[in-house]
Amino acid sequence: EVQLVQSGAEVKKPGESLKISCKGSGYNFPSYWIGWVRQMPGKGLEWMGIIYPGDSKTKYSPSFQGQVSISADNSISAASLQWSSLKASDTAMYYCARHAGNYFDYWGQGTLVTVSS
Amino acid sequence: SYELTQPPSVSVSPGQTASITCSGDKLGDKYASWYQQKAGQSPVLVIYQDTKRPSGIPERFSGSNSGNTATLTISGTQAMDEADYYCQAWDSSIAGVFGTGTKVTVL
Numbered sequence: 001e002v003q004l005v006q007s008g009a010e011v012k013k014p015g016e017s018l019k020i021s022c023k024g025s026g027y028n029f030p031s032y033w034i035g036w037v038r039q040m041p042g043k044g045l046e047w048m049g050i051i052y053p054g055d056s057k058t059k060y061s062p063s064f065q066g067q068v069s070i071s072a073d074n075s076i077s078a079a080s081l082q083w084s085s086l087k088a089s090d091t092a093m094y095y096c097a098r099h100a101g102n103y104f105d106y107w108g109q110g111t112l113v114t115v116s117s
Numbered sequence: 118s119y120e121l122t123q124p125p126s127v128s129v130s131p132g133q134t135a136s137i138t139c140s141g142d143k144l145g146d147k148y149a150s151w152y153q154q155k156a157g158q159s160p161v162l163v164i165y166q167d168t169k170r171p172s173g174i175p176e177r178f179s180g181s182n183s184g185n186t187a188t189l190t191i192s193g194t195q196a197m198d199e200a201d202y203y204c205q206a207w208d209s210s211i212a213g214v215f216g217t218g219t220k221v222t223v224l
Contacts, residue, residue, distance in 0.1 A: 035213075037160075045152070045160065045203050047213035059212045062118055095159055102207035103150035103165040110159055 002026040004034075004096055004108035011114045012086050019082040020111045022096030029077035030054040033099035036070060036081045039110075040092045050099045051079060086115045121204055121216035128222045135191040139204030139216045142185060147208040149187035151180060155200045163202075164189060191221070199223045 007021045024034065035050030049060035053072035060070070069082045079096060094111050097104035121141040129135040139149065151164040162171050164180035167187065177192045187206075191198055204216035 037215075044201075044218040045154075045205075045215040047205070047215055050213070061212055061214070097160075099213075100165075102148040102213075103162060103205065104152075104160075105162050105165070105171065107159040107161070 002098065002106045004098065004106055006094075006096055006108040006111045009112040009114070011116070013117055014086055014088055014115055016086050016115075017082070017084050018086055018113065019080050020094060020113065021078050021080045022108050023076065023078045024098065025077065027098075030074050033101075034072065034079045035097055035099045035104065036068075036079075037095045037097060037104070038064075038092045039095065048081070053079065086113075088115050088117075091115045119206070119211040119214050121206055121214055123202075123204060123216040123219045125217070126220045126222065128224055129191070129194045130224055131196060132193055135194050135198070135221055137189045137191075137202050137204075137219045137221065139187040139189070139206075140185055141187075141206060141214075141216075144185050144187055144206060145183045147206045147211075149180070149182045150205045150207075151178075151187075151189045152203045152205065153198075153200045154203065160203065194221075194223055196223050 003025045005023050030053045033050045033052050036048040038046040048064045051058045051070045072079045096108040098106045152160040153163050154160040163178045167182040179190045202219045207213045
């Protein structure tokens with residue numbers, strides 16, 4: 001059974017750094033793209049970017065290019081989403097999901113990130 | 118940047134058909150997928166590659182994609198289908214993008 005398990009909720013201050021993770025199981029992790037989706041409070045889904053763990057190639061939405069960094073570690077079958085300096089506007093639920101070519105077929109449970117002074 | 122537009126809301130009576138549209142420039146040339154998100158839950162894939170249903174998704178969910186519009190149709194809508202629905206498009210030039218989302222209410 002394919003499962004994606006995300007790290008727990010985070011509360012951070014503006015300017016702080018953060019890395020959240022998503023651990024995959026039940027499939028060959030290096031062989032599937034995996035991506036991140038943002039959902040701000042009360043708003044819709046936003047496609048952020050994806051990574052192919054096999055060679056660490058990434059594709060970012062123009063809206064998120066340079067704002068976040070996506071990485072993967074095949075040794076622990078995990079993908080990560082990282083910020084170097086958080087803003088209040090980064091407050092959102094973040095979902096990881098497996099990307100099966102042109103759609104997301106399995107989703108994690110979400111990680112709530114709250115940025116507040 | 119590429120944009121996908123959906124109606125904000127659709128209302129349907131139980132047992133009737135709900136149609137949700139997703140509009141984008143030459144959308145028919147790209148692959149479209151659809152996701153259902155119930156309150157407080159993660160999204161669930163209900164249609165991929167325009168017309169295909171994942172295992173476990175009821176047959177009442179169907180999809181089409183042509184010209185500038187993709188459509189998700191829910192036939193014989195049930196109360197459990199009340200949720201937000203999002204389309205998503207993909208091709209190598211745009212990477213991925215989600216639609217604006219549609220709230221389906223079963224009256």
